[in-house]
Amino acid sequence: MTYQAPTHIHSRAVHDELVLLDARQDAYFGLNPTGAVAWSALTAGRSPEAAAAEISAQFDVAPEVARIDVAALVDQLVARGLLEPAGA
Amino acid sequence: MSNPVKTPTLYRIFNLCVASDLALPLPVIEGEPVVEIVEGAVTPRGAALWRAEPPFAFACFRDDDAIVLDWPEARFRVAATRVVVDASDRIVAAGMLVPAVWSVVMAARGVESLHGCAVARAGRAVAVLGASGAGKSSAGLAMLDRDWHVVTDDLLVLDDAGRAVPGPPFLRLCTNGEHGRAGEPDAGGKLRVATPGVPAPVPLTGMVILHDDYTECVRLRGSAAVAALLDQVYAPMVTHADQSRRRFELAVDLAARTAVFGAPPRSLTPETIERIAQENAA
Known part of the structure; x- marks a missing residue:
């Protein structure tokens, strides 16, 4: 499964982190460096598994841990309306 | 007998040249006005766009292309090129204009x-x-x-x-x-x-x-x-x-x-x- 950011969600990188704006809710969110890598991969149309592999390649994180963490992150992002299934 | 014609004074505030009937606590300049400040009636209409928590008595309202800022002491109708002031005390109104009202003037001009x-x-x-x-x-x-x-x-x-x-x-x-x-x-x-x-x-x-x-x-x-x-x-x-x-x-x-x-x-x-x-x- 792949995901996309709704059009009212805006993202900007700052230093090695990512900040997100939900323009409808006037709410702001921050992602740490690993979350920023996951967001970039996911919004580029890559699967959560591929995003986890990228995190394992860039950070000292075991593949299984990265997979679990990315799955949890996707759940949170979807629950907050920051991410949605592609084609939604 | 005709009423005397008021001539607005020009001021500069945050790089904007402002013509104002209201005497502002700012140096007077020469130039072409970008924003006008005029005295006149301002009336809030409809539901408040935003209201401050008590004890602060402030609310703002939308009025076509403008925002009405409503304090007990003064009201201001703020658009990008014109501010209308409704206040019994002109000195108080001038003091509220800079800086409190001016943040909304800047927002109307696309500047945060x-x-x-x-x-x-x-x-x-x-x-x-x-x-x-x-x-x-x-x-x-x-x-x-x-x-x-x-x-x-x-x-x-x-x-x-x-x-x-x-x-x-x-x-x-x-x-x-x-x-x-x-x-x-x-x-x-x-x-x-x-x-x-x-x-x-x-x-x-x-x-x-x-x-x-x-x-x-x-x-x-x-x-x-x-x-x-x-x-x-x-x-x-x-x-x-x-x-x-x-x-x-x-x-x-x-x-x-x-x-x-x-x-x-x-x-x-x-x-x-x-x-x-x-x-x-x-």
Whole structure:
């Protein structure tokens, strides 16, 4: 499964982190460096598994841990309306 | 017998040339007006767009292309090129116009502003942000004896290049007299103390946010810097389309290109400001 950011969600990188704006809710969110890598991969149309592999390649994180963490992150992002299934 | 024709006086506020029937506490200039200030009836209509929590008696309303700002002492109808003032006390209204109403004028013109004071020396500025009473103006005052100049106080406006735009040439200080300066009382309960200003926008070297979240002066990076800056937008309400996006872009741009620090309220010393200026000069 792949995901996309709704059009009212805006993202900007700052230093090695990512900040997100939900323009409808006037709410702001921050992602740490690993979350920023996951967001970039996911919004580029890559699967959560591929995003986890990228995190394992860039950070000292075991593949299984990265997979679990990315799955949890996707759940949170979807629950907050920051991410949605592609084609939604 | 005809009524005398009022001739508006021209002032400059944050790089805008303003024609005003209302006498403003600003130097008079010559030029072409960009914003008009006229006295006239202003009436709030419909549901409030935003209302302050008690005990503050303030609300704002939408009125076609304008925003009506409603205080017990005065009402203002604010559009990008025209402000209509409805107040029985013209001196109070003039004091509310700068800076409180002006943040909405700037928003109507697509510019977001922050709650802060900026001081400059040798072409570099340091901004001090924070809530009322956090020590912004006092920090600025302490720099005047060290050959620094006030760029702006209370309302911090940045141009497209991220430079601090000169504001009215005065500091707004507490009226307790501890600072030993003479000035004029203003509508916000502060003492307006005239200071030498700067002639042109000044690049920002650093920004310090005074807040209880911090126990010492620390450098803020990434999303922490962005969140801290977003907390310092001048007016809490969203009055114009795309304003959230503009605030977001402003905070991200500032966090990316300026050194941002957090420090406890009333903790900032002149030495710290000078150190920030020196260590972060490009």
